[in-house]
Amino acid sequence: MPDTPSNATPTPGAYAESSIRVLKGLEPVRQRPGMYTRTDNPLHVVQEVLDNAADEALAGYGKRIRLTLHRDGSVSVEDEGRGIPHGLHPEEQAPVLELVFTRLHAGGKFDKGSGGAYSFSGGLHGVGVSVSNALASRLEVSSYRAGQVARMVFADGAVLEPLSLQAAPAGARKQGTTVRLWPDPKYFDTAALPLAELQHLLRSKAVLLPGLSVSLIQEASGETLHWQYQGGLRDYLLQSLPAEPLIPLFEGSGYADAGHESFAEGEGAAWAVAFTEEGATLRESYVNLIPTSAGGTHDSGLRDGLYQAVKGFIELHALLPKGVRLLPEDVYARASYVLSAKVLDPQFQGQIKERLNSRDALRLVGSVLRPALELWLNQHVAHGKKLAELVIRAAQNRQKAAQKVEKRKGSGVAVLPGKLTDCESRELARNELFLVEGDSAGGSAKMGRDKECQAVLPLRGKVLNTWEVERERLYANTEIHDIAVAIGVDPHGLADQADLSGLRYGKVCILADADVDGAHIQVLLLTLFLRHFPRLVEAGHVYVARPPLYRVDVPARGKKPAAKAYALDEGELEAILDKCAKDGLARDKCSISRFKGLGEMNAEQLWDTTLNPDTRRLLPVQLGALDWLQTEARIGQLMGKGEAAARRALMERAGDAVAVDF
Incomplete structure (x- = not known):
């Protein structure tokens, strides 16, 4: 029997050359x-x-x-x-x-x-x-x-x-x-x-x-x-503040000149910052006039610049009481600001540009704001001391709250799992637990983490699918038992009055490989939290970390030193290579490595790409367009043992929207 010609009309359900559709234009x-x-x-x-x-x-x-x-x-x-x-x-x-x-x-x-x-x-x-x-x-x-x-x-x-x-x-x-x-x-x-x-x-x-x-x-x-604002940022912030500033507004700007070693001519930022003792804070940031409602690396640069400048002023004038340790949130907590950054080649997260991801923007904003604030504080010492009092008071209140939490937990009888590498801090808002796939990746995470506030719990293999597991039997599984004991919250249902007072970490972060197996582990852990810890999800304590899939080694170009760039997926990889090509560097000169897993990353790479709060991609787990009941029904369709027919129908209907990673 002769073969069917490749240009023949396929029978219904057949997969042939004509099945491939190319979307054109818009x-x-x-x-x-x-x-x-x-x-x-x-x-x-x-x-x-x-x-x-x-x-x-x-x-x-x-x-x-x-x-x-x-x-x-x-x-x-x-x-x-x-x-x-x-x-x-x-x-x-x-x-x-x-x-x-x-x-x-x-x-x-x-x-x-x-x-x-x-x-x-x-x-x-x-x-x-x-x-x-x-x-x-x-x-x-x-x-x-x-x-x-x-x-x-x-x-x-x-x-x-x-x-x-x-x-x-x-x-x-x-x-x-x-x-x-x-x-x-x-x-x-x-x-x-x-x-x-x-x-x-x-x-x-x-x-x-x-x-x-x-x-x-x-x-x-x-x-x-x-x-129309002739006074720009200052006028706008003063008109919008809900309370009187504690000290006069700190405003300024700084831009790179033509001979700057690290940044292009004109790159920099303008800002207006006010500190208030009460009321809501106002924080707005922009990049090249685009509003970044979700913040980004330029906000992180402003936060770091404020912290370093105020901390330096307090240390210079010996204002810090014994036993008090300053943290960035102590300075940032009562700050309201409007920030306008100018970045030559901004990298946004997503098409709607709500968050800036350009790593250099952190250093750019911090490098122009910090010296300006240091100079201002030392020119206005009385105002600087008032600000120092506000910041030190915030640090003292934070430490008192942490001590209360520690006493409340001291009488607990649960023994923390031996695999858990805990953090030093007991401050719920700062502490983060990373649930890491495998001992190898767990080792890198332990070495690369911030020991002060980041804990690591390695998981062995794939977690049990708990969608249809009875709550009373969850502790029979070692991995799930360790997760529950580590976070300090017992399994519960959506209708239960869950007790979150024992929660030990403000963020519980799922950290798995950037491949298909890692995605499967993510889904299994998300199923566990949605089914048996829904109040954690509802309160915004569960997150998914997004490690990169590719590393690009960019060789030195003239005065520019060699650099490393990381991409989450093929799209970001192409964007990095396109940028290198526009900078005059041939794409084939860049060395591309694909991470087979988190275990291939050394501690420094894992910190820079996945653990560092200023440069990582961390997605909050929250409800989308569906409510709780609809979400439960959808997850039940995907994870329930008796839902094979529904899953098959879903794949037949929407399978072409999925990019398969071989």
Whole structure:
């Protein structure tokens, strides 16, 4: 019987060459919008347009941005920038205006430095407004440039009206871009924009660019809001603080010059910091005008700079009482701040850019803030002593609370497991327990950890699937017994009044290999916590550590020394190699190593990539779109012994969304 030709139409259920589908253009975004943007509402797709306008102002072009909420549900953004170029791209032979809105990874912000169109910008991935276009039922763009106005219209991400050019009408602005888009409701939980978040976003642009005029026009109500801050960060922080500052505001800025050894010209930060004795704290950070609501390495740099400067002042003036030890949180606890960092090539976590991951940003911000605060404190000694009193009082209160916890635990009868390498501190908020896969990885973790506040419990092999194990029989399993005794909390159900007073660690972190086996161990441990320790999850005490899968050794380049970079997955690996290529280093000159497991890492590598609070990736375990009952039903479907048919149906329906690691 002859073989079936490769181009024959496959029978239903068959797997043939024609089964492979290639998503083109904006189709990936429209099929998986959650990978590219927030889908609870359209704010982020509007923000991408707004960020482009702000990047023009940051580059020194234009002093006005206007956003209009139209009656028909559309949103328009107008700026006075240079206008998007509309001629033909020299390589693609298509209008640049069309490429910007219809091609992923097409933009003017990849080339950084003096040779690029933008020295500093929030744009990094090159998918911004193309995602906005992909998820809009209609988008209109007009670019005013060189006395002409270029106009294009898109529908469902595709060109509806091709590029048209005409002379700019009399009285029209000389340059700038206007984008009007109609977000498609089918991609979002709600089509309504959160007005409070939008206003905060617009106000922040005015705060970070003193003198920039930002307006919000609401056609339905006829209301117009306007923001302009000549005093920048200082004015904004003083207006927003819920309580009077203990000492005058500490504000300043610092940027690298052309001859700086470690950072590019213009990189640095501006800040305003206030200390209050009571009330809520205000903490906002930005990178190249992009709000980073989840913080990141620039926040860590500010925290480290504050701590080192205040600690140095206290030691210089011999203000610290005997027996009191200062920690960073003692200084940071009552600090409110607004931080605006400028980073040449920012690396964000995810497409919506909520957290900055650039490791150099920690050193960048700390190196400019610390000397400035040290100088300020020693020029204002009376204010410095007031701040020192506040910080020392916080340290004393923390130590008293830790002593109370220690006494309460001293009468316990449970014997800690012998495999547990405990930490020295007894402060719940600081202590962390890492549940580590295997003795080899446990050894590296023990050597690389912070002995003061990080404990390690190695686990042997894969933990028991406890989804259908009766609670009374859990302690029969040695590994689960050791976990329960180490964390100091008994197994319980969601309906139980669980006693968390014996909890010994503020963070219980699952640390497994970055491969498929490691993912399986993660799932088994998550099943244990969700089923038998739900109150720990509900209270936010359970985390998953994300170690890297690849190490890239980058050789020395001129004055730049050799360096190591780490990638969580293939996507980050490609980004690192692309960055090396842009820096003039051939990809094949970089040495790529894949970690077979955590045990291959030495202590220093494990600390730098996975244990160090300032540089690690630590994900909190929390409920997503499903509530507790729905989550239990879903986990039961995945982990229950009698749910094989349901699992098979799930894999048939959604298996193509999973990338298999062989």
